[in-house]
Amino acid sequence: MAMQVNSAGGKPVKEFGGVIFVRKDSPINTLSDLKGKKFMVVKASSFGGGQMALRLLLQNGIDYKKDFAEFKEGGKHDNVVLAVKNGAMDAGTVRTDTLEAMAKEGKISMADFKIINPIKDGFPFVRSTELYPEWPMAAAKHVDAAKVKKFGDALLAVKSDSDAAKKAGIIGWAPPADFKSVRECLKALKYGAFAN
Template identity: 50%
Template sequence: MKRTLSVLLTLAVFLCALSAQAADIKIGVLAKNGPAKVMKKWAATGEYLAAKLGKSVEIVPLGFDKVNPAIEANSVDFFLVNSSMFITAKVKFGASAVATMINSRQGKALKSFGGVIIASAYNDAINSIEDIKGKSFMAVKKSSFGGWQMAYKTIKDKGIDPFSDFASVDFAGKHDNVVFAIQNEVAQAGTVRTDTIERMVAAGAIAMEDFKVINKQTSDFPFVYSTTLYPEWPMAKTAATSDALAQEVAAALKAVKQDDAAAKKAKIIGWTDALDYGPVEDLQKALAVGAYAN
């Protein structure tokens, strides 16, 4: 009996200690390349916020299948996911954006991104989206906003259903794999997130002249692209997180400077006021994906 009581007392003390150590703020981050990379990129942001706010902050890596359950259960206070996943959380679980990331790509400050549709420069049969009918197509994954959904919307707006009008639609899992599939003629056309091509060229992995951009758009955006541009990833709060705390976090994030460790480690420029994610929701409705999946 005494031993049982001793064990229970020890367990109670242990649980109390765990409770005492619980972070004041938990930030879930999509672990698209694994938990280790999340911590490498975002631990410094947690440290920055802890110093700014005087509160303990925990970065919580979340796999694709763990994001929605964590948001629904309010087991994190804030979360950082792609823009389409945010809309799903907004519609289904009452989440709201508090700030938008200013990304740093090839030395450029970007508040938006898009998709680029590519084919081999030596494939004379494909020069437009319409030309992809009857051809094989490669994308990243169905849940990839920049690596599939943006191009899917652009293709659908042309009156084309890729799943019935293309010879095939396959998913390579990673952006670079799609580019290599086009280069090696595994697929005749494909789509990746903007800046992928330029990044791979800069790394010496491919040559720009080996590819052509389909449905090429023109603006002051610094990378080749084929689709509408959409706002970058948001930092968002879950429904249970107070507006007061959200305002504190948003103000601290917007004070991040490009030379701060938080920005350098995350490879971003900083943060700005939350942009309008309405066009992302419109995309989900049009494609019946995310919050609007049938």
């Protein structure tokens, strides 16, 4: 139906990724340094707060089920960041824009952290993983096509200065992107429909 469009300084952002981070004073500098360490995700089932980074780790020979000294779920993005900041965990992963948002709110300083596998390509937020399409709004197959079209058209009509967009903290909605990269990530992790 449609895909969420976030904002980075008022500019549209239609993709997001995962960022793996450690404390600035950590001896961890590379993905391979994470083996045998304590690692936290938001949830293993969270796409931006877990699965993107877990796929990257798997692609680099690190299996989260057996290669960490400890693997925990923080439940919320802020919990992961604070666990790393406070030294309870060696490293963590959250979705892109989390660190910047927490810094803007005064909860952390970006200078307190080091990004592992940093990708610098003009994307407005620190990241470690490839980019994936932002969150979609979809409908189940059994929903009436006319209703789906009407709802989709309403989403696409949301303007950045509307109350709805402001309350949601987004610019609006765009036509859906190709979600092939999302399916490939889930296949690599053998998650959900790809478990077998």
